[in-house]
Amino acid sequence: MASAATHASFLPPVLTFLSAAVIGVPIVRLLGQSAVLGYLVAGVVIGPAGLSLIAEPETAASVAEIGVVLLLFIVGLELEISRLVSMRRDIFGLGTAQLALCSLALAGAGLAFGLTPAAATVVGIALALSATAVALQLLEERGDLGSAYGGRSFAVLLLQDISVVAILALLPLLASAGATPKDGWLDEGLRSTARAAAAVAGVVVVGRYGLNPFFRLLAAAGGREVMTAAALLVVLGTAMVMEKAGLSMAMGAFLAGVMLAESNFRHQLEADIEPFRGMLLGLFFMSVGMSIDGGLLANHWVALIAATLAAIAVKVVLVAGLFRLFGSPWLDAVRGAAVLAPAGEFAFVILPAAADLRILEGDVPRFCVALAALTMLVGPIIAKGLDAAFARRSGEAVPPTDVGDVAESGETRVLVVGFGRFGQILAQVLLAEGISITVIDKDVGQIRAATSFGFRIYYGDGTRLDVLRASGLAKADLICICIDDAEAALKIVDIVHEEFADVRTYVRAYDRTHAIELMNRDVDFQLRETVESALGFGRATLEGLGLSAEAAARRVEDVRKRDVARLVLQQAGAMPDGSGWMRGAPEVRPEPLTAPTRPSRALSAETRGLIETKRHEAATRVLEPEDSERDA
Known part of the structure; x- marks a missing residue:
């Protein structure tokens, strides 16, 4: 185990370098110059030409x-x-x-x-x-x-x-080139070349x-x-x-x-x-200054x-x-x-x-x-x-002329995070329109499955800011978050809004409560992953029961509008303190969009008990606080 003296001899130069960087670079940046210049100046100050704080610059x-x-x-x-x-x-x-x-x-x-x-x-x-x-x-x-x-x-x-x-x-x-050839120099040169090759x-x-x-x-x-x-x-x-x-x-x-x-x-x-x-x-530039x-x-x-x-x-x-x-x-x-x-x-x-x-x-x-x-x-x-x-x-700066091939990130219009079932269908739509996209996913199997699509797909964790930066998000038009992890999706939204304010956020919502959380975060677009498929399934069911296609479409559109209106009301009232559902907020319970014509009926004794319990809980929730206290 290293002694205290060993640690003492190791720490001072490290602290000197760190102190020089955190002091010198911000000062130079405030003067409008490059951070590299700050490292160079810091190296000059702590090096032999300055305060000689580093004993062995080499x-x-x-x-x-x-x-x-x-x-x-x-x-x-x-x-x-x-x-x-x-x-x-x-x-x-x-x-x-x-x-x-x-x-x-x-x-x-x-x-x-x-x-x-x-x-x-x-x-x-x-x-x-x-x-x-x-x-x-x-x-x-x-x-x-x-x-x-x-x-x-x-x-x-x-x-x-x-x-x-x-x-x-x-x-x-x-x-x-200027040396005098020695015996065997050619053989040695050939061996060195062969070794390098x-x-x-x-x-x-x-x-x-x-x-x-x-x-x-x-x-x-x-x-x-x-x-x-x-x-x-x-x-x-x-x-x-x-x-x-x-x-x-x-x-x-x-x-x-x-x-x-x-x-x-x-x-x-x-x-x-x-x-x-x-x-x-940065340490290299400081060593240059010290040199x-x-x-x-x-x-x-x-x-x-x-x-x-x-x-x-x-x-x-x-x-x-x-x-x-x-x-x-x-x-x-x-x-x-x-x-x-x-x-x-x-x-x-x-x-x-x-x-x-x-x-x-x-x-x-x-x-x-x-x-x-x-x-x-x-x-x-x-x-x-x-x-x-x-x-x-x-009198004014010359406006820049766009060059589309300066960097890879400039070519990517959409960054898709997650290439599961949802992301794959989205990619098909964008691919059909010829939209340039980059996909990142941390599932190796999904990456292997995407090789036939022809667009860029990379291994990476979308919840990491450095991965989002490296994937070119700063130059993208929008990000489509298609992962099925609700908490991770919210984290990505927060990162994008904080670090990439100009990038629009389109998010796959895991369920209704997740959709409300996304609406509270002002995403540009959110969609529950099962809504459209369930509505389409319902429309087909209505047609199978004899309704015309037009009547079934009208009925489905009416349900869609009612659902959106309910979602907006739930956003405003279900979570008044703005706390997240994953941190103990009230659960958003499923409620009918159309008033039922008759009460629910039980087909067995066990089911009857469950229904009666649910009705009692619902009646308790609608009582005013003073009524509850008076009844108690």
């Missing part, structure tokens, strides 16, 4: 790299083949042109300042990448993620995220044929925490396999994500990984500031020109270029890796890391300033 950086691994896994989950095809021109055309042109320009600047070709190439590529977290946060804050320039910016970021895997694999080749092939095969059955088995066994543990096991295990094969952990996580991109468990996995990814990525060398900054602050502004200017000019070439107006081109100007998160992975391989030597890696960090500090401020300048010049 330890934090090694743990924080898992945040980058999880980020690449999430990126891999987003890469559905259909999505890549729809955005192929901007991804592979504009994205490739941006990365190549910016890398060449920045590498040329590195050569001009005396770097070797290999070092200049690494520095150029690292600075040409853009900060995915910063860019998406800026677009989301502007509400421009669905705009034309927002879609193109997203495509560029997607290409960069894909290319990181190849860039990390390229570093060992650059390291060996075998590892990649193994991951692909296991991911293609093993992961879905694995998660299906765990889901059938139940246990939310087991699914979370399995998700982390797959990501970190694949990352370790890639590392042992001589490749990067990031490549392993990326491959694991791509293998699960089409999986029915995708949204649940994304929801399970997201909290770990967010916290560890800024205070002495280097003090001695070379002029050169660093000049290089920061020059790098941002070069990227803005080149990217804006490419956006124009691909059809964006000048205003959108400049705004998109400003969003992509800061150096990316992976610069802090590529540059230290290049230093370990001795591609970068001396003060060059520290200078470049500080330069990349400063672009992330200054870039969002410049982007905000450009927005303000454009707004003053034009």
Whole structure:
């Protein structure tokens, strides 16, 4: 068992990181900047360049790299083949042109300042990448993620995220490019290549044929925490396999994500990984802030500031020109270029890796890391300033142009929670009309049964906010809650009304009391699961007894109207304190909609006793309180 001293040595750095995050990030957000900027500033403050509250920043950086691994896994989950095809021109055309042109320009600047070709190439590529977290946060804050320039910016970021895997694999080749060949170098190179290829092939095969059955088995066994543990096991295990094969952990996580991109468990996995990814990525950014060398900054602050502004200017000019070439107006081109100007998160992975391989030597890696960090500090401020300048010049913001294929969530008009008998019939109606839907269900059997329908269906618990977010509910027109668990349905309604106020709620009611609870929660539409089938059955019965179809339809419609009127009255009076029926509220008893022509008759002594008891209870309920007291 760990001693008190061990706990004492473990807790202070954890508390320092948490305190820096909860203090620094809200302050920066209140100033209108990205949360990433808050983490960077917090890292500078607690690091060696600030208060030196963390004794060993390198330890934090090694743990924080898992945040980058999880980020690449999430990126891999987003890469559905259909999505890549729809955005192929901007991804592979504009994205490739941006990365190549910016890398060449920045590498040329590195050569001009005396770097070797290999070092200049690494520095150029690292600075040409853009900060995915910063860019998406800026677009989301502007509400421009669905705009034309927002879609193109997203495509560029997607290409960069894909290319990181190849860039990390390229570093060992650059390291060996200037070395003197040794005996057996060719055999060793072939063995390393074969080992890496075998590892990649193994991951692909296991991911293609093993992961879905694995998660299906765990889901059938139940246990939310087991699914979370399995998700982390797959990501970190694949990352370790890639590392042992001589490749990067990031490549392993990326491959694991791509293998699960089409999986029915995708949204649940994304929801399970997201909290770990967010916290560890925040720690990663703080470690980046701590990595800024205070002495280097003090001695070379002029050169660093000049290089920061020059790098941002070069990227803005080149990217804006490419956006124009691909059809964006000048205003959108400049705004998109400003969003992509800061150096990316992976610069802090590529540059230290290049230093370990001795591609970068001396003060060059520290200078470049500080330069990349400063672009992330200054870039969002410049982007905000450009927005303000454009707004003053034009007098109003440019309205965004919808781009339907920017994200999967933008394609989904209806989210259906529950794919049982009720949900399946609803899906048939929506499918016949060509409505785009996404279905989530936590029953593995229902997921397997839905494979022939042709729409997206994922494993997930609809009562979890993170699962609803991951499934794209924020961009859907409405949510259809079709589960047969009344309490869970009410919980989902409460979550949707609180977190997704613009999404309409259509709910399957379990029974009459559940319908009243839903009406009290102001759902947009509710329907008791047996009402329409019972009315249709009654209409057929009337016709079977000799009524004409028109007369039977009129009678059924009359009963429907009476039932709705009774339901409204019960909503107003049956539950005056607003308490839920599952928390001890009065039961809504069945009552006839049409007054009976004669009293009920018993056909046996036992039945007669039950009827008399019921009549006595009914008479007792209608007595006034003072009458009850007087009779007593």
